[in-house]
Amino acid sequence: MRNYSSGYVTKHGNTWRAVINWQEDGNQKRLVKNTGVRCYEDRTERGADKATRDNRGKSLAETVLRDWRNKLIAQDAAEQIVPASTLPVSDYVRDYICNKERSGTVRDVTTRGYRSHLRHLIGTDLGAKQMGDVGHEDITRWEQDLASDGMAPTILSHTHVFLKQVFARARKLGDISSNPFDLVEAPRRRGKPINALPPSEISRLRHSLDGLGSTPLATGASIALKTGMRVGEICALRWQDVDLESSVIHVSHALTRVRGHYELASPKTATSVRAIPFGGSLKEVLLLRRDAMRSECEELGADWSDGLFVIGPTTSGTWKSPQGLAA
Structure with a gap:
């Protein structure tokens, strides 16, 4: 059959x-x-x-x-x-991912994450078990085995959350009568250490930036230092996103690495879309950068546009990748 x-x-x-x-x-x-x-x-x-x-x-x-x-x-x-409850867990999860992928409801990077979670199921007792037969003991045993094999708590937690999402969908569709993940706590993630520069290093960095003028590297580093923006957000920043009169940067896009190259996209989460006020020192840096780019446009006979990227090439209208920022 x-x-x-x-x-x-x-x-x-x-x-x-x-x-x-x-x-x-x-x-x-x-x-x-x-x-x-x-x-x-x-x-x-x-x-x-x-x-x-x-x-x-x-x-x-x-x-x-x-x-x-x-x-x-x-x-x-x-x-x-x-019923679909007889499908092995790994097959059911694979179908779930295919459905998400073809519907276009998730980004490519998210789909790749889903498939990495699937790899943790294939070849395991939980992956071979039928959907309707999975109990909370099976989940606990499987997660304990992964932890014993050295899986990082953060990765294990993400995998747990993803599978709970799949089983919740199966429960909604009526493929299973209850969600066994509701009875299992997600593994605790380790808190990320605060990676902040000490005051002495901040002072040293500022001094170094003063000698670099309005270069993309100096401008990008100043934005990062004084706003906390991520490098992908800085590289995606256009002049139309910078309100110099009100001293506010509007973060609405970011560069995301997809299959070995960068693409311009909306931030991954809604909270990443935000307005960041900045002080007079950064305003001076941005004004110098804008004036330098406008002068370059005039020298090359090119039109100025607020759609140009703040730290990108002046006349091409393209962005500078995070990897090429220091070049």
Whole structure:
């Protein structure tokens, strides 16, 4: 009897399409079905960097998917329906990740994190156990084994939280009757040590920056020192984000490393979008940097734009990567 995956839905033309996978003779097989549920194009707002997902109709399409899967199972098993609760945990988690990946509801870096969590399941007793048979003792034993193998508490905690999320979804869909992760406390993470420069080093750094003028490195280091912004946020900072009159920097973008290169994106969390006031010393640094960039534009016959990056190349309109900042 085929062991069907829980499946997923994806947009195809003007309707949602359902996809179900299974393994047969060591090969991946796939069935595709048009759910007949209408879908809508993603919306791109004026000035936005990426499209906003439009998931209208997705819930109804997922209902069609589950009904279809049950019918397939019934046909293969002569009316004996095998619920998704019989899937091994590792397979169920893999389907969950595929669904997230194809829906576009999570960033690529998040999906890669999910797959790293999945690797901690594959080949373990918990990963091979059927979803409906998992108890809190299985989870505790599995986490103890990972800790004994030297897994860092922070990574173990992140993996725990992710799997609890998967099981919560399974509970919502009715694939399992209860979430065993509700009975297990997440492993405690070790507090990160405060990595702050002592006053003597701050004074030394300021003295060194004074001799570098309005270079990208000097400007970027001054912004970091006086605002606490991350290097990816500093490299993504445009002049339109700097209010020199009110002395406020608006953090709305950051550079994120994706598959070996940097991409401009919104910050990972909502709390990272913020307004940071700054003092007179940083204002002087920013004014010098802006004047230097404007002078360079005039010399090269290029137009000035507030869309230029504060520490990027003056005329190309591109950003300077964190790795290239010191160059």
